[in-house]
Amino acid sequence: MSIGIPTPEPTPEDISRGLAELEQHLAGVVPASAPAPVEYDGMTRRVRQLRAEVAEAHLLADLQGDDAPLLLDTKRVRRRRKAAQEAARLHALGQDPAMRAWQAARMRRVLVVVALVSLTLALAWSTAGVQRFAADGAAPGTPAWLFAWLVEPFMSMALLVVVGARAYLGSHGAPLRSRTLVRIEWLFLGLTLGMNAWPYLPGVAESFSFSRLVLHLLGPVVAVAVVTALPIILAAFTRLDHTGSGIPPTGPPYSTNAMIRYPDEHGDGPDLTALTARARRLIAAGELPADPGADKIRRALRCGMNTARAVRDALSADHA
Structure with missing residues (x-):
């Protein structure tokens, strides 16, 4: 085991000399540069924020005087304008003679169909009353009782032939005016009305009931109303003026x-x-x-x- 030789302690002169040598060495490696002086301009965060608000206010004041945004149509205004334009065009189209003639023809066709359906249902309603009258107390299932159900249908079909012909010709501007056909219509309707009402008249029915009488008269009464009103309605349609000139479209052409x-x-x-x-x-x-x-x-x-x-x-x- 070797014994170390103790090193002498540095003196203050040695420390000063070492520091001076170190400074010289550093001065030769990194040149010393003097720091730039810091100037304070006062631009704090509050100043910058206030300056931005002032600039924004000036821009808003300049833009507020421009009315261009007020001239633009909103979505609601555009919808209203579109609806108004559509309504105006539909109104103009409704004044067109061809459109008016088409509307009248469609309405006339609907009315004729509804009237004929109502007439058919009214005559079908009275079938039971006519069957009771025609059966005259025959037992159910017998030939007389079965054939009694055919009385109302064949009268109704004959009546519908006359009414349908008058309705068709009337809807085409050639109303069928014949007293013979009118008598035939009233004959069929009178027979239907009488056969429905007879079993329920006072003195004939075992126990008279006004409500039952009215109920069985309802079908024939509706049939009479339809047959009477339909020719009048169709004649009015043929006198329509689709041109707006005030001159009826039908009449003597000479x-x-x-x-x-x-x-x-x-x-x-x-x-x-x-x-x-x-x-x-x-x-x-x-x-x-x-x-x-x-x-x-x-x-x-x-x-x-x-x-x-x-x-x-x-x-x-x-x-x-």
Whole structure:
């Protein structure tokens, strides 16, 4: 085991000399640089926040004077404008003669169908009452009792033939006016009404009941109402004016009709001036061609052929 030699302790001079050598060494490796002086400009976070608020306020004040956002349509305004435009177009379409004629034809068809269905149900309602009258106390299941169920159907079918023919012809502008057919309708309806009411009349029924009498009269009464009202309704449809001119679309198509609608000052003939002016309005509206023939003028003005030729010559003079 070796014994170490103790090193002498450094003196203060040795420490000062070592520090000086160390400073010289560091000065040679890293050049000393003087730190830049710090200047305080006062831009704190509160100052920057307030400056941003002031700048924002100036921009908002400038933009508030612009009314451009107020001129823009909102979603609600656009919806209202769209609905208004649609309503205006539907109203204009509803004034079109073709649309009005189509609406009238559709409504007339619906009314005819409903009336015939109601008539059929009313006649079917009275079948039981007629069967009781026709069976005349026959036992159920016997031939007389079974054939009694056929009395009302064959009368109803005969009545529906007459009513259907009158309804169809009336809906096409050719109402069927025949006293014979009217008598046939009332004969069938009277028979149905009488056979339904007879077993329940006072003095005939074992125990009279007014409510039962009314109940069995309901079917024939509805049938009478439908048969009476349907021709009147269809005749009113044929007199509709789809053009808005105030002149019914049906009526006598010859010169006498024109004389009634367009009498001249002396009342002895059609007013050619008024007819020619009306023809010019129809041409301007597109309902007549620019150079219409006499037949087209006759159908449009519903006048006689001689009057139509005179109007055609007057129109031809306009192009001469």
